[in-house]
Amino acid sequence: MNAATLPIISMTSLNTNEGLAQLRYAASEVGFFYLVDHGIESDAQRHYLALSKHFFQLSAEDKQEVDMSHSPHFRGYNAVGNEMTAGLLDAREQFDWMNEELSLAPEQLQQPWQKLIGPNLWPTAMPSLKPALLTLQRELSDITVTLLQKLCQSLGVERNALDATIGEQPYTHAKLIRYPAQDAVQQGVGAHKDPGYLTLVMQDQQSGLKVERGSEWVDVEPIPGALVVNIGELLELASNGLLKATNHKVESPTNGIERYSIAFFMAAQLSATVPVLALPPELKARATGPSTDPNNPLLNDVGNNVLKGRLRSHPHVTKKHYCDNSLRSLLAKNFAHMLTADMCDECRV
Template sequence: MNAATLPIISLKSLDSDEGLAQLRYAASEVGFFYLVDHGISSAAQHQYLALSRAFFQLSAEQKQAVDMIHSPHFRGYNAIGNEMTAGRLDAREQFDWMNEERALSAEQLKFPWQKLIGPNLWPSAMPTLKPALTTLQSKLSDITVNLLQKLCESLGAGRNALDHTIGAQPYTHAKLIRYPAQQSVQQGVGAHKDPGYLTLVMQDAQSGLKVERGNEWIDVAPIPGAFVVNIGELLELASNGYLKATNHKVQSPMDGNERYSIAFFMAAQLSATVPVLSLPPELKSRAHGPSVDPRNPLLTDVGNNVLKGRLRSHTHVTRKHYCDEPLRHLLAKSFAHMPTADICDECHA
């Protein structure tokens, strides 16, 4: 087993005060931790990662049939070089899916983030993918809701303090990811923070994930059976900066190796506004407000916080589906405090 480079939290331990204290430390001081005893076995994880490999082994034509360019909701397949992070192209291939929903008509759109709502794209060449991934999505959703409630409890804010922002089910977004081997060091995915509440990452045995701590980047060594968990921007906002959304990145593998992972992002409903939790005086005195980055302002309205990341990351989808006049007006209104060209240069050519 590889040595742990982050705190290890057992989900089963979180019924005790000691376990909650360990969770609070990991979430506030590091922003990342390993999660064990979560109920999804190593064998099951191997099966999901094998399914991911099988998807990426489909022909280019079969994958392009579900290319994200066909989805205004940012679902489907992305070939290498079709996603951008921190202004640079990522060297990874991926497949994205989210909550399965009915799209709104153009007349029903009152906010630009409502265009994120819609169906997923599923490859007809691989009929086993949809049932397997929707089952995984449901299991990971349950784990993250439980973990979010435990985090609220650890902060003294009450277990159900954020339940009203989730409703019947949270907004979820997941990815199958393949990082092909490179001849030299490259950006698998650039340094970034995640926009939601919590992220779970299922890794294979190939390392590459790195977390920023102080002025250093530390390797997050894969531990069999453990998920890597990180705190998202919405929890940093909700805790007034007490919890930390931490920069992380993936360095492309070399020496003929590939890296496969499955990332799961859980957030509040897109229509929600994230409240600031009422913390006990001791914790409140250590909450100095969320981080401020003019290039990436944190927005308490969840839909816009999610949408700004998608528009920047997948500019080819933005150009095709978000540059018509009605949506340009909604984007300009929703992101009035940001340079609109930062969302889509083509809209202001």
């Protein structure tokens, strides 16, 4: 087993006060941890990663059939160089899917984030992908809901304190990711924080994920069977800064080696507003407020917090599907208080 570079939390330990204390430490002092005993066996993880590899081995034509440019809901395939993080292009290709839903008609849109709602794109050349990934989505969703409730318990509030923001199921977004080998180390994905409540990452044996701790970047070495968990911006907001959404990045592999991973992002419903939890006095005293960044303000209205990330990350989709006059008006209203020129350079909403 590779050496742990982050705290290791056992899901089965979270029924004890000691386990909850370890969880609170990991989420508040580090913002990242390994999760074991979560119920998805190593063989199942290898199966999902093999399916991911199979997808990326499809022909360019098969992958272009589900290119994200066809989806106003930011679903589907992105070739290398089609996603940006921190203003720079990422050296990775990926396939994104979210909750399967019906899209709203243009006249029904009251908020720009409602355009995120819609169906996924699935490749006809690989019919096994849809049922497998929807099963994985359910499994990871169940893990994150339980983990969110355990985090609430660890903070001394009711375990169901955030359930109302989730409803019958959380908003989820997931990615199959391939980092092709490069001649020299470069940005696989740039430094960023995730916008939701929790993120789970399933890694193959190839390292590359790094977490910011103080002034250093710490390698998150893969541990067989373990999922990597990180705290998102919504939990930082809900805990008034006690829990930390932590910067992380991936450096591209070299020497002919590829890296495969699957990332799963869980958030509240897009229509929800995240409350600030009523922490007990000893924890409230340590909660000094969420971090501030004028280039990335944290928004407690979930739909806008998610949408700002999608608009910036996928400018080709933004320019194609979000630049008509009605949507520009909604975007300008919703994001009037923040810098948005980098969302769409052409229309500068």
